[in-house]
Amino acid sequence: MTLLSIGSLRDGLWALVPVFLATGITMGSAVLLGGRINVINMAALPIILAIGVDGGVHFMCRFREGGRRDVAGTIQEIGPGIWGSAATTLLGFGSIATSVTPGMASMGLLVVAGTITSVLATLFLLPGLVKGRV
Secondary structure, three states, rough: HHHHHOHHHHHHHHHHHHHHHHHHHHHHHHHHHOOOOOOOHHHHHHHHHHHHHHHHHHHHHHHHHOOOOOOOHHHHHHHHHHHHHHHHHHHHHHOOOOOOOOOHHHHHHHHHHHHHHHHHHHHHHHHHHHHHHH
């Protein structure tokens, strides 16, 4: 669906970079830091995927609308929305991370880590990759 909404297979794959990066880094770091992936904190995975897809699609669609010339202008236009969306997610799931229930706390931590990684990938890595290929 993501690939079709952007209108180009190549640009659709570029839009998925934040998704793959955020999911991989978050799950990998959870395992490397001794955490367990369980049924409760697996609920974090669809949230991380949604945030990554949202940012990547917004960036690539706006970048294509602008004629694929102005990466900085694209970030200026979509950046506040992506930061605002991420801030609400971080506040909500950050509060869950302080839960006394271990499963809920781990889910909150995973969403916070995934959200931060996804936003950074969308606003810094993706524009650099796209600018390098244009």
